[in-house]
Amino acid sequence: MGFGAMIIMERLDFVVRRGEIFVILGGSGSGKSTLLKHMIGLYRPLAGRVLIDGADVTTAEGAEREDILREIGVTYQMGALFGSMSLLENVRLPLEVHTRLPPAAMNRIALARLQMVGLAEYSDFMPAEISGGMQKRAAIARAMVLDPKVLFLDEPSAGLDPITSAELDQLVRRLSSSLGMTMVVVTHELPSIFTIADRVIMLDKESRSIIAEGDPRVLRDSSEHPWVRRFLRRAETEDLPA
Amino acid sequence: MNERERQSDPVLRYAVEAGPPPRVRFSGRMDAYSTGPVWQPVLDEFRRLSGAPELVLDLGEVEYCDGAGAALLYSVERETAERGGTLRFEGMTRAIAGYLKPYRDADAARPARGAGVTPWPQRLRRGVIAVGFEIHEQVAFIGEVSLALVRGLARPGQVRWGDMLRVAEAAGYQALPIVSLIAFLLGVILAFQSAVAMGQFGAQIFVADLVAISLFRELGPLMMAILLAGRSGAAFAAEIGTMKVNEEVSALTTMGLDPVRFLVVPKILAGILVAPLLTLYANLIGLIGAALVMRGFGIPMVTFFNQVSGAVDFGDLGSGLFKACVFGFLVASVGCLRGLQTGTGAAAVGRSTTSAVVSAITLIVVADGLFAVLFYHLGI
Numbered sequence: 074m075g076f077g078a079m080i081i082m083e084r085l086d087f088v089v090r091r092g093e094i095f096v097i098l099g100g101s102g103s104g105k106s107t108l109l110k111h112m113i114g115l116y117r118p119l120a121g122r123v124l125i126d127g128a129d130v131t132t133a134e135g136a137e138r139e140d141i142l143r144e145i146g147v148t149y150q151m152g153a154l155f156g157s158m159s160l161l162e163n164v165r166l167p168l169e170v171h172t173r174l175p176p177a178a179m180n181r182i183a184l185a186r187l188q189m190v191g192l193a194e195y196s197d198f199m200p201a202e203i204s205g206g207m208q209k210r211a212a213i214a215r216a217m218v219l220d221p222k223v224l225f226l227d228e229p230s231a232g233l234d235p236i237t238s239a240e241l242d243q244l245v246r247r248l249s250s251s252l253g254m255t256m257v258v259v260t261h262e263l264p265s266i267f268t269i270a271d272r273v274i275m276l277d278k279e280s281r282s283i284i285a286e287g288d289p290r291v292l293r294d295s296s297e298h299p300w301v302r303r304f305l306r307r308a309e310t311e312d313l314p315a
Numbered sequence: 316m317n318e319r320e321r322q323s324d325p326v327l328r329y330a331v332e333a334g335p336p337p338r339v340r341f342s343g344r345m346d347a348y349s350t351g352p353v354w355q356p357v358l359d360e361f362r363r364l365s366g367a368p369e370l371v372l373d374l375g376e377v378e379y380c381d382g383a384g385a386a387l388l389y390s391v392e393r394e395t396a397e398r399g400g401t402l403r404f405e406g407m408t409r410a411i412a413g414y415l416k417p418y419r420d421a422d423a424a425r426p427a428r429g430a431g432v433t434p435w436p437q438r439l440r441r442g443v444i445a446v447g448f449e450i451h452e453q454v455a456f457i458g459e460v461s462l463a464l465v466r467g468l469a470r471p472g473q474v475r476w477g478d479m480l481r482v483a484e485a486a487g488y489q490a491l492p493i494v495s496l497i498a499f500l501l502g503v504i505l506a507f508q509s510a511v512a513m514g515q516f517g518a519q520i521f522v523a524d525l526v527a528i529s530l531f532r533e534l535g536p537l538m539m540a541i542l543l544a545g546r547s548g549a550a551f552a553a554e555i556g557t558m559k560v561n562e563e564v565s566a567l568t569t570m571g572l573d574p575v576r577f578l579v580v581p582k583i584l585a586g587i588l589v590a591p592l593l594t595l596y597a598n599l600i601g602l603i604g605a606a607l608v609m610r611g612f613g614i615p616m617v618t619f620f621n622q623v624s625g626a627v628d629f630g631d632l633g634s635g636l637f638k639a640c641v642f643g644f645l646v647a648s649v650g651c652l653r654g655l656q657t658g659t660g661a662a663a664v665g666r667s668t669t670s671a672v673v674s675a676i677t678l679i680v681v682a683d684g685l686f687a688v689l690f691y692h693l694g695i
Contacts (some may be wrong), residue, residue: 131349157662157664157665168347168383170349171348172347173348173349173352174354175354175355177390178350178383180388181390181418181421182382182386184387184421185385185389186382187423188417189417193420194425194427195427199660199662201658201660218347218382219347220346220381252413261658261664
């Protein structure tokens with residue numbers, strides 16, 4: 074994975090299991106978000122494949138690509154809600170594009186999705202009128218309106234206060250358990266990692282590869298890599314208390 | 316139930332048994348793609364059966380149901396309840412019940428800003444307050460700009476002349492192609508239209524007078540100002556608006572830099588500088604266009620320009636250029652004001668840009684009318 078002659082990561086080989094919350098970790102600039110964008114087909118890898126339920130995102134074109142994209146939902150770092158549309162219109166948009174549901178049904182589904190993220194009362198608000206945390210929740214509602222198999226979340230807690238961030242973590246956990254949705258999350262917020270992650274991989278900028286994979290609690294206590302232990306303990310050096 | 320198999324043609328089927336009680340049996344997949352085609356027929360079927368006191372909805376053969384499927388179930392439930400009937404679900408799994416819950420909860424949600432129409436006295440009050448704020452902001456902005464300009468003249472070293480020249484190049488030099496095209500066509504059209512009419516009276520030579528006076532006094536400054544508003548006023552609003560959205564304006568303020576002095580003054584000075592220059596250029600190109608047309612009517616270019624030099628004096632040229640300076644000030648300042656008034660989000664930048672162009676053109680027309688009265692009384 075890289076751009077032109079610049080290789081960011083190589084020999085990336087991992088599996089996301091059905092129904093789990095899978096977190097991609099790494100230091101700043103290690104390529105977490107870039108990896109996510111490769112997984113959703115926005116970027117093409119220099120070599121290799123990305124399979125979602127057996128279909129290769131990297132080579133799919135036309136109708137096959139559309140089929141894959143219908144099975145995934147994505148939320149971006151800044152929410153990426155369309156500023157000229159109300160929350161309800163934002164959430165309804167994928168239904169308008171991909172289904173033949175009557176308008177009243179689309180509104181009902183979109184409102185229920187907003188209800189799931191606690192924003193039904195704000196359905197007629199514009200994105201600019203609500204807070205950053207609410208925007209991210211609305212973005213999650215939009216991403217899951219077609220009930221995708223996999224939900225990709227790029228730094229869902231970034232820039233949020235600890236309480237809002239914790240609420241968002243609970244929302245992710247609740248959606249995962251109630252809907253059985255597979256989630257791939259990019260984050261480096263430690264509380265979030267330990268709250269939501271079933272499994273993590275950690276990217277390393279220097280070796281340009283995955284240096285750890287598994288349960289974050291186990292990695293924190295017994296990873297063979299000192300850097301991984303320090304990262305998960307938020308410690309400058311190995312001797313500092315956890 | 317949560318795992319969805321990839322299907323190229325997902326189908327939801329339903330069958331009705333007369334009962335009693337009447338029973339509707341769903342089978343297949345209930346997702347966003349399969350419920351669409353049967354949505355209305357299913358609701359119609361339930362309306363038809365609504366005479367019965369109890370209806371049964373059998374979900375035992377449903378292979379998959381997600382949020383969209385639950386939306387259909389909820390619609391049926393509501394439809395039946397509204398008609399006084401009772402709906403009993405059979406074969407309801409925990410997963411389907413989980414999907415159904417948000418629909419029931421969402422109905423209980425009340426809009427955060429309240430529903431219904433606001434009474435007219437309240438709307439009038441809000442409107443008056445909004446207009447008051449708008450006027451207050453504009454007056455405050457004019458004050459700030461005037462102060463910054465005076466300070467700039469008193470201490471020229473504080474003005475960002477490099478920025479001013481960069482803006483002048485973008486708003487002036489780079490606008491020459493479009494100004495050339497419009498001015499040339501304007502000259503051609505004016506000359507052609509008037510030459511045909513005046514030719515009937517043998518007065519074609521006076522087309523030169525008509526075109527020159529129209530361009531110098533009125534059309535040159537007006538056309539240039541409208542072009543400047545559409546091209547540069549919009550750009551000023553979009554640039555400053557985007558900076559506002561990205562909090563760059565806040566960053567300037569916290570660094571102790573006055574946004575008006577830093578961002579607005581160079582643009583206004585550039586506007587005041589390029590507007591008369593563009594007007595002069597537009598006048599010249601317009602005359603060339605008119606001269607070429609008149610040549611086709613048998614009037615040599617030398618004769619045409621001799622006639623022009625006799626028809627217009629410095630007062631005509633000067634009044635037009637003065638008006639252009641004022642128009643340049645109005646376009647640049649309104650563009651900057653709308654940029655600084657930008658709210659949050661991409662749509663706010665679009666609104667500011669539109670507002671900048673509309674406000675600038677309105678102000679230009681109003682100012683032009685005032686100038687017409689003023690110059691008449693001054694005898695210019």
